[in-house]
Each structure stands twice: as C-alpha cells, then as structure tokens.
Amino acid sequence: MKDYERDYEDFTQRPDFEHGDEPPCNLSANPTFYDILDARLERRGFLAGGLATAVTAVFGASFAGRAEAAGGSLLGFDAIAVAEGDEIVVPEGYVARVLTPWGEPISGDMPAFRLDNTGAEQGHQVGQHHDGMHFFPIEGSSTDGLLVMNHEYIEPRFLHAAKYAGLELNSGAVVVENGQRDDDDVLKELNAHGVTVTRIAPNADGVWGVVADPHNRRVTGLTPMEIGGPVRGSAHVVTKYSPDGTRTRGTLNNCAHGVTPWGTYLTCEENWAGYFTNHDQEDQKPNLPREHARYGVRAGGMSRYGWELAASGADEYVRFDATKRGETAADDYRNEPNGFGWVVEIDPFDPSSTPVKRTHLGRFAHEGVVFANVEAGKPVVAYAGDDARFEYIYKFVSRQPYEPGVSDGSLLDEGTLYAAKFNDDGTGEWLALAPGRNGLTPANGFADLADILVNTRLAADHAGATKMDRPEWGAVDPNTGEVYFTLTNNTRRTQAQVDAANPRAGNQFGQIVRWRENRDDPTAHTFTWDLFVIAGDVNSSLDPNGQPLTADNIFACPDGLWFDADSRLWIQTDIGESAQNRGDLEPMGNNAMLAADPRTGEIRRFLTGPIGQEITGVVTTPDQRTMFINVQHPGATATAEEWAAGETRSRWPDGPGSIPRSATVVITRVDGGVIGA
Numbered sequence: 001m002k003d004y005e006r007d008y009e010d011f012t013q014r015p016d017f018e019h020g021d022e023p024p025c026n027l028s029a030n031p032t033f034y035d036i037l038d039a040r041l042e043r044r045g046f047l048a049g050g051l052a053t054a055v056t057a058v059f060g061a062s063f064a065g066r067a068e069a070a071g072g073s074l075l076g077f078d079a080i081a082v083a084e085g086d087e088i089v090v091p092e093g094y095v096a097r098v099l100t101p102w103g104e105p106i107s108g109d110m111p112a113f114r115l116d117n118t119g120a121e122q123g124h125q126v127g128q129h130h131d132g133m134h135f136f137p138i139e140g141s142s143t144d145g146l147l148v149m150n151h152e153y154i155e156p157r158f159l160h161a162a163k164y165a166g167l168e169l170n171s172g173a174v175v176v177e178n179g180q181r182d183d184d185d186v187l188k189e190l191n192a193h194g195v196t197v198t199r200i201a202p203n204a205d206g207v208w209g210v211v212a213d214p215h216n217r218r219v220t221g222l223t224p225m226e227i228g229g230p231v232r233g234s235a236h237v238v239t240k241y242s243p244d245g246t247r248t249r250g251t252l253n254n255c256a257h258g259v260t261p262w263g264t265y266l267t268c269e270e271n272w273a274g275y276f277t278n279h280d281q282e283d284q285k286p287n288l289p290r291e292h293a294r295y296g297v298r299a300g301g302m303s304r305y306g307w308e309l310a311a312s313g314a315d316e317y318v319r320f321d322a323t324k325r326g327e328t329a330a331d332d333y334r335n336e337p338n339g340f341g342w343v344v345e346i347d348p349f350d351p352s353s354t355p356v357k358r359t360h361l362g363r364f365a366h367e368g369v370v371f372a373n374v375e376a377g378k379p380v381v382a383y384a385g386d387d388a389r390f391e392y393i394y395k396f397v398s399r400q401p402y403e404p405g406v407s408d409g410s411l412l413d414e415g416t417l418y419a420a421k422f423n424d425d426g427t428g429e430w431l432a433l434a435p436g437r438n439g440l441t442p443a444n445g446f447a448d449l450a451d452i453l454v455n456t457r458l459a460a461d462h463a464g465a466t467k468m469d470r471p472e473w474g475a476v477d478p479n480t481g482e483v484y485f486t487l488t489n490n491t492r493r494t495q496a497q498v499d500a501a502n503p504r505a506g507n508q509f510g511q512i513v514r515w516r517e518n519r520d521d522p523t524a525h526t527f528t529w530d531l532f533v534i535a536g537d538v539n540s541s542l543d544p545n546g547q548p549l550t551a552d553n554i555f556a557c558p559d560g561l562w563f564d565a566d567s568r569l570w571i572q573t574d575i576g577e578s579a580q581n582r583g584d585l586e587p588m589g590n591n592a593m594l595a596a597d598p599r600t601g602e603i604r605r606f607l608t609g610p611i612g613q614e615i616t617g618v619v620t621t622p623d624q625r626t627m628f629i630n631v632q633h634p635g636a637t638a639t640a641e642e643w644a645a646g647e648t649r650s651r652w653p654d655g656p657g658s659i660p661r662s663a664t665v666v667i668t669r670v671d672g673g674v675i676g677a
C-alpha cells in the first residue's frame with residue numbers, strides 16, 4: 001500500500017512536484033544567465049526603459065535585419081486557440097490520428113494490449129511515456145520507414161491499472177509490501193522504459209499503422225549495452241556484471257534524442273539519478289561519492305520505483321542499490337549509477353546490434369543532442385543540454401573528420417567536449433573540458449579524461465560555465481546554421497539572482513536562446529548569442545520582434561524544439577503537472593505545439609493536446625506531408641484520491657472508461673500539402 005510518510009519525506013515524490021525533476025545540485029558560484037543578461041542591459045543603459053525596451057535592444061543586437069530579409073511567411077495555417085479539453089486540436093484543413101499508443105504490440109507473438117499484460121508481454125509492446133522520436137525512411141520513402149521513439153518514464157498506476165485500481169496512489173507511486181516489490185511488476189516497469197523501434201506504413205486509406213517486421217525491437221532498462229569512448233574500461237564503471245568496465249545493462253529516462261549524420265539514433269538519459277539509491281554513510285551521515293552526489297542519486301531510502309526491492313533479489317534488480325557491499329567494485333554495484341547519464345547509440349536498421357553508450361558526449365541529465373549542419377571532410381559537432389536548474393549547455397567536436405559512407409559511431413569516441421559560457425557583451429565562449437584545460441588537472445581533482453567525463457558537471461563548474469534555466473532541446477537551422485535551445489523555466493531562481501531590469505525571478509515561463517558560431521564555423525571556440533523569444537502571457541512575454549505574445553501564440557515552458565527542412569521552427573511545451581491550468585500558467589491552457597518563422601518572427605499555435613499531458617517529439621516524413629508528434633502522460637494530473645475513486649481526468653485516446661495512454665499522433669493535411677506551410 002501507499003506509504004505517505006515515506007513518499008512525502010522525499011520532496012521529489014510530493015504530488016506538487018514536477019515529474020522526474022531532479023533536486024538542484026549545482027552549488028558552484030558561476031554567474032547565472034540572468035546575471036549576464038542583466039549586465040548586458042545595464043551596460044547599454046536600457047534599465048530605465050522597462051522590460052520591453054531593454055529586451056528589444058538585446059534581441060536586435062546581433063541578428064538585426066532578419067525580418068527585412070524574409071520572403072513570404074513560412075506559416076500558412078490559421079492559429080488555433082488555447083484549449084483545456086481532453087482532445088487533440090489542429091488547424092482547419094488538418095487531420096490528427098493516433099498511432100502506436102503505449103501497449104501496442106510490435107514483436108514476438110504480438111501480445112494484445114490489456115490492463116493486466118505481464119512484464120514479458122510489455123517487452124514486445126510499445127513502451128510508456130513517449131518522448132523524443134525520429135522517422136527513418138526506408139530507401140528515402142515517405143510512406144515506409146522505422147519510427148524510433150523514447151519512453152521517458154512510467155505512471156505505475158496506469159501501467160498496473162488492473163492491480164492498482166482503487167488504491168490511493170499519485171502518478172509516481174508504486175506498491176511496496178513488507179519491504180518488497182512484486183518481481184513481475186518490476187519487470188514490466190523496466191520493459192516499459194527505453195526505446196521502441198517499429199516499422200510503420202499507411203494502409204490504402206492513408207491511415208498509418210504498425211507493420212510486423214524483423215526490424216521491430218524494444219530496447220529497455222535491461223538490454224545489454226557496450227560502454228564506448230574514454231570511460232570504457234575505466235575503474236569508474238567496474239561492476240559485478242562487468243568486472244572489466246566495458247558493459248552495462250539498460251537505458252533509462254530517455255527524454256529527447258538525436259540523429260547522427262550516418263543514420264543511427266541517439267537516445268539520451270535524463271533524470272536517471274533518482275532510479276538509484278546509495279545507503280553509504282559515515283558518522284551516521286550520507287557519504288556518497290561526488291559522481292553520485294553531484295547528480296542527485298538518492299542518499300538512502302527507496303529509489304524512484306524501488307526496483308532494488310524486487311522480491312527475488314535478482315541481480316538485474318538489486319543493482320539499483322549502489323551501496324558498497326563487497327570487497328571491491330567488482331563485487332557489488334557501487335558503480336552502477338556511473339553507467340548512466342550518457343547518450344546511447346542505437347542502429348535501428350540492425351536489430352541484432354548492441355547499443356553503445358558514447359561517453360565522450362558527457363555525463364549529465366541529457367535532454368537531447370543535435371548535430372550542427374555537417375560537411376564532408378570536417379569534424380562533426382553536436383550540442384546537448386543538461387536539463388536541471390542552474391546546469392549547462394555543452395558541445396562536442398570530433399577529432400576525426402566526417403566521411404560520408406565511411407564514418408560511424410566511433411567518430412563520437414574521440415574529440416573535445418566543451419561547456420558554454422555566455423558573456424555579458426553578447427559573445428560566448430566554449431570552455432574545453434579536457435585534461436590540462438581550464439584547470440582540469442589532477443591537482444584540482446580531475447585525474448584524467450575518464451574522470452572528467454564521469455564528473456562532467458563538476459568539470460563544467462570548475463571551468464566556469466554559465467548556469468542556465470534548465471536547457472532542454474536544441475535545434476539547428478538547416479539554412480543558416482544558427483543554434484536554438486529551449487530554457488524551459490527555473491522557478492527556484494531567486495530575486496537575489498536577478499536585478500530590477502529582469503522580471504524573471506522565479507522564472508515560470510522560460511525562453512529560447514540562440515547563437516551563431518564565430519565565422520559560422522561549428523568548431524569555433526567563440527559565438528554570438530541572443531534571445532529568440534521570452535515566453536509568457538501577454539503581460540510577461542516578448543516575441544522575436546520585441547512585442548508581447550498574443551492570444552494566437554502565448555505559451556510557457558518550451559521544451560521540444562525542431563527545425564523542418566524549410567526552417568520552420570516547431571516549439572513544444574511542457575508545463576509541469578502541478579502548474580497546468582492553474583495560477584499564472586492558467587492562460588496557456590493545456591500543453592501545445594507552435595510553429596515559428598525565424599525570419600519574420602511570427603509564431604502561431606498549431607496544436608493543443610489533451611488533459612494532463614506534455615507535447616514532445618516531432619518529425620516529418622521526407623516529403624513533409626506527414627508529421628509525427630507524441631503526447632506524453634495524459635491524465636497525470638489526476639490526484640491520488642481521484643485515482644482511488646476510478647477517476648483519471650483524461651480518457652485520451654480511447655475514450656470513456658479507458659485508462660489514458662501516451663501515444664504518437666499522425667498529422668496530415670486534407671489537401672495533402674506540406675505541414676505548416
């Protein structure tokens with residue numbers, strides 16, 4: 001049964017806490033983004049002019065004249081209104097249909113979705129809580145391809161709906177009896193995490209569905225994986241399972257994703273730390289190593305879902321308890337958390353391939369990864385955000401050049417990782433996180449490259465990177481090379497951290513930052529930056545032209561971000577469950593997706609989702625006439641009391657009496673045209 005004492009002892013489990021968010025762990029003294037923005041405004045003498053004047057000046061600083069340069073608008077649809085209903089709404093002339101909901105069978109003997117599916121059956125079905133996603137066309141087709149998607153986390157009361165019916169459980173709670181968890185429940189939860197690869201195609205009526213195919217595959221929290229890059233074989237990842245530190249099992253909390261220039265899928269491990277607990281103590285106080293503490297591994301108590309409490313005590317479950325129990329690291333799982341926090345490469349076209357953790361991309365709460373426009377014969381460059389309050393934006397530059405048809409994932413194993421510093425004059429610097437650079441020496445506690453990468457956050461602290469408001473997705477304009485990143489919010493930024501020119505203490509709404517690399521060279525060590533939009537309601541926002549957002553485009557908490565081939569920028573929102581349709585976030589309604597034309601600064605609301613969910617994941621077919629987006633965690637706002645009474649707030653997508661299910665949505669135009677145009 002639910003244990004309120006225990007649940008509320010851990011603040012991350014409280015019903016009013018946003019799902020999966022980590023406690024703020026960055027206690028270093030580096031300047032905040034707002035310190036810098038404020039300094040920039042102050043120096044220019046705009047403080048007296050109020051927010052609109054000041055931020056307009058900042059907007060125009062390095063990207064002036066773009067509206068004049070634009071041709072016709074990239075946006076050809078009429079904006080839709082803010083919505084609070086339990087449905088998907090798209091503009092007139094568009095159609096939205098559900099595809100691949102949680103539980104849809106894809107492999108094995110294709111077990112049909114039931115509320116009491118076993119853990120093994122879940123291993124052959126689409127996972128829960130859909131997130132980042134890509135469509136890999138087969139032979140360039142726009143009607144045949146592999147849909148690959150992440151499953152970020154789970155809602156146990158929905159996952160075990162048959163068993164958990166009538167119990168007073170909040171959206172994250174699991175049942176623990178006599179200090180143990182049911183083994184098959186644990187298996188089902190691990191199998192509902194990870195990645196789904198499934199072939200999809202439309203039928204004769206144009207309705208897309210799953211195609212039974214040898215490519216179809218689930219990668220889960222249990223799948224064996226190689227550790228690649230500089231951390232491979234180091235003492236940091238020696239475990240009982242892998243005494244030589246070359247392998248680990250599973251990928252967890254897969255948020256956004258990336259697509260490599262050589263056509264593989266990258267899945268990113270975001271809020272993985274809470275899945276582990278470590279009871280090590282000294283003098284009756286928690287005594288966690290820095291590579292656990294700096295990321296928020298739990299110091300005692302039960303892990304997020306208590307998998308270490310599985311009744312069988314099986315090895316694949318007890319590893320979530322990282323307490324030292326043996327003589328050496330090869331005798332226990334003290335290093336198991338060090339196998340997480342990475343970007344994982346999966347080849348969707350080879351279902352027998354072993355996923356690889358690409359450790360040179362750094363270890364943090366990886367939201368996603370996005371590549372700069374690639375050129376043959378030049379290094380590949382990838383950008384990534386660490387989504388926690390006051391964390392950093394990173395860039396990786398490969399040592400070897402990209403050679404089309406030759407390069408593979410090993411290109412990501414050698415190069416340089418950098419952290420971003422945003423200077424007060426609108427310039428920025430990339431700070432190398434490498435041995436001997438920026439003070440990262442043994443004398444300062446960084447023994448070698450593997451040590452720096454396992455402790456990426458600490459290395460970035462030491463180098464002096466700029467603390468950001470929760471960096472989420474990045475996107476690179478395919479036509480200009482400019483890089484955009486969403487900064488979703490940071491409600492814990494205090495007034496002391498901002499000044500009078502900046503009204504964003506307790507930033508509830510978020511903003512989108514963009515930069516241009518020096519000489520338009522993605523490998524450059526410096527860049528110029530600007531703000532694209534400051535999100536909020538009509539009184540607290542500024543659009544790309546320095547005007548307040550309007551009823552057609554107010555939004556908050558930008559998260560998903562993606563450029564289509566025409567440079568239309570798609571913006572997806574993730575207002576946390578505790579804030580949706582309440583207080584200052586009430587005017588934004590349910591989470592939504594908007595489209596922007598970066599050349600003109602226009603933004604229009606394109607889609608609104610059902611109750612309790614976030615919109616995340618977006619891609620089109622190569623012809624841009626079919627778009628896929630994901631709806632994650634509908635119904636998550638239902639309270640424990642409502643669940644006990646059989647109420648779920650949302651019944652999307654299956655309707656009355658059903659359990660809500662995360663699902664993909666396929667969007668097409670009635671006239672068959674390009675989406676958004």
Ligand code: FEO
Pocket residue numbers: 152255256270367387472559
């Ligand atoms: Fe999983 Fe940062 O969103």
Ligand code: CA
Pocket residue numbers: 255256367472559560574616
């Ligand atoms: Ca996200």
Ligand code: CA
Pocket residue numbers: 472488559574
């Ligand atoms: Ca988010």
